[in-house]
């Protein structure tokens with residue numbers, strides 16, 4: 001008994017000493033308040049376990065700007081909307097993207113999230129050229145329409161996992177737009193590797209056979225080689241393909257920097273990666289919210305039936321049809337808000353920077369945590385109610401604290417494209433089908449929105 005007590009006591013003393021020592025290591029003058037947790041692990045376990053509760057407790061104790069040690073790095077968490085905006089619009093003052101090494105290794109050195117300054121400007125301008133409203137109207141919308149209408153074919157009477165379906169939908173739709181890749185052996189091979197690549201970016205950077213990171217790096221090598229083969233074929237072909245890859249290979253505008261093959265490949269990987277989880281999760285959650293809110297579903301369905309009636313049978317959704325989907329757009333924004341598809345974005349300091357009277361040392365991460373804004377009653381009345389109507393007249397998406405798509409020089413370039421994809425998927429889904437959930441769905445909202453056991457729905461013809 002005494003031995004046990006002594007063991008417990010010495011354990012407590014050692015833990016206390018370790019916590020204090022780790023706190024002292026980071027006790028620099030001018031740092032925001034907060035605690036650093038354990039050496040190496042910091043407070044990652046509490047952060048992942050408690051999620052938003054961890055953030056709320058810390059905010060309650062230390063205010064909207066506090067230090068911690070999460071996901072392997074000393075980090076300052078910022079929960080103040082005004083300050084978040086300041087950080088996002090001031091990349092040039094020392095706040096560059098701060099995504100984890102595993103992500104950058106797998107997404108590539110030329111990846112848009114890995115570069116800043118003029119290389120970022122070049123990549124971004126190439127990206128914006130591919131997904132601009134005129135490109136969506138003239139080139140992408142017909143492809144998205146063709147893909148979505150056939151993708152939801154033959155779901156009548158079936159039980160489908162809408163999580164799996166929307167994931168596949170987001171990926172296959174992107175591959176069609178990027179390089180005209182249709183369902184078949186080539187797309188299956190790419191799909192398998194891209195799924196592994198995505199998983200690898202969300203893992204610890206432990207390069208050992210069997211780890212997700214190792215698999216992710218291997219998958220990257222395979223994806224790069226497949227894309228390089230496609231590029232080589234395109235270079236010797238005399239055909240015109242009318243897709244994103246074609247536009248990238250034919251940049252002849254002197255005002256734009258020409259990208260080499262490595263940059264083109266990393267840009268394509270960024271396009272697929274950035275749109276994949278966001279578009280799929282938002283589509284899945286929109287289906288869930290529509291199921292749970294019959295009045296909203298009725299209004300959405302009426303909007304789409306009106307569009308369908310105004311067209312000849314089989315006509316594709318055009319730009320004007322898409323732009324008239326005002327209520328659907330509101331549903332998508334409300335889904336992004338309520339489900340908090342994006343909790344925040346990461347930045348890293350390139351030098352010691354002063355923020356609100358505190359100093360954030362060079363090389364620290366900043367977690368620009370935007371989740372709280374989504375539930376701010378000053379911005380969204382009754383914030384816990386799913387109410388798409390709120391977006392119709394209040395110009396909430398022009399509010400300077402609107403950050404569902406980020407902000408500043410990194411504001412999502414694919415927001416219009418992503419919205420169009422989800423809207424057209426919903427068009428074909430709600431006009432053709434009714435559905436019911438099978439069993440209770442368990443949906444985790446942190447650190448990412450995810451149904452661990454799938455989200456099963458039974459689908460019938462409308």
Ligand code: HEM
Nearest residue numbers: 112271274275278279342345404405406410412413414418
């Ligand atoms: C509902 C859908 C989407 C949401 C909620 C969303 C959200 C975001 C957010 C919050 C950021 C800012 C990241 C940061 O500041 O570090 C971002 C950046 C980005 N998004 Fe999206 N996104 C969506 C769809 C898409 C799609 C479809 C594409 C593909 C065209 C895309 C491509 C990108 C890229 C390339 C960036 C990086 C921009 C840069 O670093 O300059 N996104 N997105």
